[in-house]
Amino acid sequence: MEEDVRQRFERLEGFLAEHFVRFEERMSRSEARMDRLERTVSLAIRVGARQLRELREQQGRLAEAQLRTEDSLRETDDKLNALIAVVDGVVRRLPPA
Secondary structure, X not given: OHHHXXXXXXXXXXXXXXXXXXXXXXXHHXXXXXXXXHHHHHHHHHHHHHHHHHHHHHHHHHHHHHHHHHHHHHHHHHHHHHHHHHHXXXXXXXXXX
């Protein structure tokens, strides 16, 4: 009887040792995958932050260009209105045909 218990205990011990080794292997692979995932996420965050910074810079340049365009359009409108006034004055002074 005691020998039977000892054999069962040894089989159980072998079973647990084998499964513990498998568990350690799985944990090692899982840790490696987590490390790769962590590096990937860190890289994605850095890339995203850089793209956001570049987008903000581009938006600033676009806003400045838009202001310059608006100023230029106002100046063009003023000049066109002045030209229209001059031409209108010339046409009104001409004798009827």
